Structure formats: structure tokens, C-alpha cells
């Protein structure tokens with residue numbers, strides 16, 4: 001029997017889907033549920049990607065037209081693929097930042113697993129992006145069960161077309177997902193695929209009692225952790241974090257703070273001191289430390305400045321309050337010294353607060369994100385805790 005071009009294409013996609021399934025299962029450490037396996041095979045990922053995508057840390061452009069094989073390889077790799085840069089505006093090559101991506105498939109399925117959807121559930125997704133996650137959910141739950149909201153009009157239009165083409169009966173709403181979409185609720189599950197620093201009240205209000213709200217967490221210090229809240233039916237919700245994930249922030253919660261433009265003035269005279277705590281310990285490889293500091297200091301922002309053109313300084317860690325009134329800088333000289341120079345300015349001593357937050361985390365036994373939880377009260381307060389809701393985490397600034 002001879003294969004025609006369409007058969008060959010089907011065979012190629014089927015082999016690619018099988019390969020992706022294998023990579024995701026390996027990353028998750030166990031085979032995914034049969035219903036999700038059917039979804040990954042039934043909803044080919046490449047159908048939801050635009051003709052131009054950007055990959056890797058340097059956001060290298062890849063076009064289906066000029067390099068179809070590479071484009072298809074990216075579509076079926078277990079990695080995030082950026083599908084929009086700079087909110088769709090034209091940019092210079094070195095000014096690119098990701099404003100939409102199709103998340104890495106293993107993260108997508110980890111979140112779907114945590115979401116724990118059941119037959120008959122209604123689901124609201126915030127952050128339609130390409131529409132692939134909504135399509136997977138609709139494949140599993142059937143038509144009329146999935147509503148998804150996308151703030152960006154061009155992305156919403158593209159995802160609507162892709163989802164209509166797939167014929168799965170998922171509904172795309174273009175608008176600000178922070179408001180939810182009460183008309184299709186109440187929902188059994190709400191899933192955000194963009195991160196938040198506070199959970200918008202509409203997501204809790206539009207979820208039935210006992211339902212779940214799953215959100216990637218962000219703090220100005222560090223974007224990390226998935227928060228799975230169970231809604232209590234009295235206007236509040238509570239639940240544990242789990243590790244992983246770095247998602248783009250919900251538009252509306254984005255801050256655009258820049259150290260020299262907004263925070264540091266030429267006439268500031270900072271106070272100089274020294275510390276024994278390395279800035280690398282609080283803003284380096286230890287993600288658990290960073291996550292815990294972010295929970296305790298929800299209004300402190302940080303950024304590294306490498307090679308700051310200061311004699312003897314290899315890197316400088318800058319901290320600033322998100323109100324831009326106080327700042328601090330801590331210098332690394334590139335050697336493994338045990339004293340570091342600190343500069344602080346403004347009404348609050350930010351480095352002192354970071355030392356206290358790090359000290360609390362170390363004394364608590366260096367817990368990872370999975371030991372932390374969060375309660376959102378009916379009046380919108382966010383109360384982090386360790387192990388149990390009656391053991392609050394100190395919030396310092």
C-alpha cells in the first residue's frame with residue numbers, strides 16, 4: 001500500500017505525539033491518566049502554534065515557512081515555545097521579551113493533574129494563549145464545559161479560530177481575566193496559566209464551594225510555585241503550594257520598576273554597612289529560599305546587576321520597595337568572602353528585612369514550597385502559612 005501526502009503527515013504527527021507523550025511521562029515520573037493520553041493524541045499541539053515562534057533564552061525566531069522541520073520539532077519538544085513577543089509590538093532583536101507562550105507540555109499536564117477535573121465539571125481558564133490547554137480540557141470534558149479568557153485581542157482571535165477548527169466546543173472570551181466570567185459559572189475548577197501576586201476575588205466568587213482555584217504564584221522577589229486553593233463557600237479559600245513553574249504575570253499585576261529610572265537618584269546618600277549573609281544565598285540557586293523570602297516580603301523587588309563598573313565588585317544585588325521609596329544594594333566581589341558591603345537608602349532598611357526573612361526560613365528547617373500554604377480571606381487578605389493554616393508565616397514589609 002502506498003501512502004499519500006496526507007497519510008504521511010498523519011503518521012508523522014502521530015509519531016511526534018507519541019514521542020511527546022513519552023517525554024512528558026518521563027518528566028512526570030509516571031504515565032499520565034488514559035483520558036489525558038487520549039487528549040494529547042487527539043489535540044495535536046502544532047495546530048495551535050502560530051507560524052512564527054521564538055525559542056530558548058535568547059528568543060531565537062523560528063518560522064514554519066522557512067524552517068518547517070525545526071518548527072515542528074519545537075512544537076513537539078517538552079519545552080515552552082514563545083508565541084508572542086512584546087505584546088505583539090514591533091521590536092529590535094535585543095529588546096525582546098515573551099508576552100505569550102505555549103507552556104512546556106510537562107508543566108501543562110502537571111497542572112491538569114493537580115486540577116483534578118472530573119466528568120461533568122465546568123472549567124474556567126484564564127490566559128487562553130494558543131488555546132492548546134483549553135482544547136485538552138475540552139477534549140476531556142466535552143463541549144460547553146470550558147470557558148477561557150484571553151486579554152490580548154490578537155491572541156484571542158487566533159485561539160478562537162484554532163479551537164473552532166478543532167470543533168471541541170470551548171468558548172473563548174476576550175477581556176481581562178481578572179474579572180472572571182460569571183455568566184458561565186459557577187465553576188468546579190478555575191485554572192490560571194499566567195501567574196498572580198494576589199488572587200483576583202472574582203475567581204473565588206465564581207467557583208462553587210469545594211471547588212478548586214489553581215494559580216501559578218509570583219512575588220516581586222521570585223516567580224515560583226503553584227497554589228491550589230479549595231474554595232470554602234464563605235468567600236475565602238485555602239490550600240498548599242507545590243514546587244515548579246515560572247509563568248508570565250497577569251496583565252494588570254505587572255510592574256515596570258527600573259532601578260535608575262524610578263528608584264535611585266543622584267542626590268541619595270546611602271548608609272554603608274557590612275553583612276555576613278551572601279546576596280547569592282538569598283537571590284541565587286536556592287529556589288526554596290527565594291520562594292520563602294518572596295512570601296515574607298511581598299513588596300520587595302530585586303534584580304542582579306553584573307559587572308556594574310565599580311572597582312572590586314563583580315555583581316551587585318539591588319533591592320527596592322515596590323513603592324520605590326527605599327532601596328538597598330549588596331556587593332559580591334567574586335571571591336568567596338564572608339563579608340559583603342551593603343548600601344541602604346530610604347525609610348525602610350530592606351537588607352535588614354531580607355536577613356530577617358532568610359533567618360526565619362533557616363530556623364524553620366529550610367522548608368520547600370510544598371510545606372507552605374496560603375489562605376485568602378473573604379476581605380481579600382492573603383495569609384501565608386507553614387504546614388497548617390494556624391501557623392502563619394511572618395510578613396515583614
Ligand SMILES: C[S@@+](CC[C@H](N)C(=O)[O-])C[C@H]1O[C@@H](n2cnc3c(N)ncnc32)[C@H](O)[C@@H]1O
Nearest residue numbers: 100127128129130132133151177193194250251
Ligand atoms: C503562558 S500563556 C498561556 C498559555 C495557554 N494556556 C496555552 O495553552 O497556550 C499566558 C497568557 O495569559 C494571558 N494573559 C495575561 N494577562 C491576562 C489577563 N489579565 N486576562 C486574560 N489573559 C491574560 C497572556 O496574554 C498570555 O496569552
